[in-house]
Amino acid sequence: MRTSDLAKRAGVRAETVLFYEKAGLLRPPPRTESNYRCYQPADADRLSFIRRARELGFDLSTVRQMLAASDNNGQDCSTIDKMAREQLIEIQQKLADLKALESQLRSLVSQCAGGMISECRIIEALASGTQSTRSDLAEGRPNS
Amino acid sequence: MRTSDLAKRAGVRAETVLFYEKAGLLRPPPRTESNYRCYQPADADRLSFIRRARELGFDLSTVRQMLAASDNNGQDCSTIDKMAREQLIEIQQKLADLKALESQLRSLVSQCAGGMISECRIIEALASGTQSTRSDLAEGRPNS
DNA sequence: TCTTGACCCTGTAGTTACTACAGAGTGTAG
DNA sequence: CTACACTCTGTAGTAACTACAGGGTCAAGA
Numbered sequence: 001m002r003t004s005d006l007a008k009r010a011g012v013r014a015e016t017v018l019f020y021e022k023a024g025l026l027r028p029p030p031r032t033e034s035n036y037r038c039y040q041p042a043d044a045d046r047l048s049f050i051r052r053a054r055e056l057g058f059d060l061s062t063v064r065q066m067l068a069a070s071d072n073n074g075q076d077c078s079t080i081d082k083m084a085r086e087q088l089i090e091i092q093q094k095l096a097d098l099k100a101l102e103s104q105l106r107s108l109v110s111q112c113a114g115g116m117i118s119e120c121r122i123i124e125a126l127a128s129g130t131q132s133t134r135s136d137l138a139e140g141r142p143n144s
Numbered sequence: 145m146r147t148s149d150l151a152k153r154a155g156v157r158a159e160t161v162l163f164y165e166k167a168g169l170l171r172p173p174p175r176t177e178s179n180y181r182c183y184q185p186a187d188a189d190r191l192s193f194i195r196r197a198r199e200l201g202f203d204l205s206t207v208r209q210m211l212a213a214s215d216n217n218g219q220d221c222s223t224i225d226k227m228a229r230e231q232l233i234e235i236q237q238k239l240a241d242l243k244a245l246e247s248q249l250r251s252l253v254s255q256c257a258g259g260m261i262s263e264c265r266i267i268e269a270l271a272s273g274t275q276s277t278r279s280d281l282a283e284g285r286p287n288s
Numbered sequence: 289t290c291t292t293g294a295c296c297c298t299g300t301a302g303t304t305a306c307t308a309c310a311g312a313g314t315g316t317a318g
Numbered sequence: 319c320t321a322c323a324c325t326c327t328g329t330a331g332t333a334a335c336t337a338c339a340g341g342g343t344c345a346a347g348a
Contacts, residue, residue, distance in 0.1 A: 019335060034343055036296055045271065052270045056249055070267045077264045081256040084266050088249045095242050102239055105200055105232045112225040120221040122228050123214045126196045163306060178314055180325055
């Protein structure tokens with residue numbers, strides 16, 4: 001398999017394959033006489049593994065460790081387990097943040113009734129929070 | 145106010161203030177004789193506006209447009225409204241993605257019963273999806 | 289045989305929103 | 319006078335790719 005064939009199988013770009021090699025996730029495959037990379041089906045599996053882990057939000061260095069662990073069958077499962085649990089907690093935190101953000105944004109959007117900027121509720125909401133009113137958002141020193 | 149005073153008021157770093165100036169969000173303030181930046185309270189309001197918008201997930205170019213709109217009181221509110229609605233949709237999409245991700249990850253984590261890597265359910269789950277079994281994750285060409 | 293087009297290679301620069309210096313100058317307290 | 323804390327500019331680093339530039343290779347068609 002050539003680089004682009006491997007890439008297609010996993011649904012990534014050829015550049016990404018090269019990037020993963022440089023990043024130490026994919027091993028340098030043998031080359032043809034003309035220096036083209038030559039991949040085996042097993043490489044496609046490894047690449048799919050990487051993609052699945054990435055889609056679950058694991059970062060590259062975590063994926064690297066997972067691959068190392070999976071290459072090392074005798075090892076204890078707890079490292080991997082710990083990484084997954086940490087990732088879960090991180091995702092749950094992000095989820096909570098995003099939920100809060102969504103409700104704030106929804107309330108922001110619901111307040112807009114059209115009309116002029118000067119009475120825009122969205123701008124007002126973003127400007128409020130300090131004691132100042134919207135009339136002086138560092139105006140008076142225009143820059144253009 | 146000096147740069148770091150302004151920064152403290154909005155809870156950002158001094159470098160971030162400079163960065164926002166370079167990015168065209170904060171206007172270059174007047175300088176002292178020795179070339180130090182001299183901010184007014186209104187600049188703090190503008191910076192807070194930026195921070196609030198950023199915390200709601202708006203990107204810098206959107207924030208720039210919002211500031212431009214808010215500097216231009218006569219303008220119609222619909223541009224801002226549109227930006228906020230688009231942002232809401234984006235956040236809702238991310239929220240949905242993250243929810244799906246969380247449940248996948250939760251099921252992954254719940255399957256781990258400890259033990260050796262060779263029978264790790266987490267690795268298995270990441271490796272599955274193609275027809276291949278976990279025994280051949282591009283092994284056989286170790287690289288170290 | 290020559291050419292065209294589609295690949296492949298390496299290496300570098302761009303993206304976002306900052307953060308972290310390096311190397312220089314300034315201001316003030318002891 | 320000196321130490322220390324600040325300021326300035328400019329550049330390089332972060333994550334995970336993406337997008338070239340400038341070269342080489344290969345197979346099919348004229």
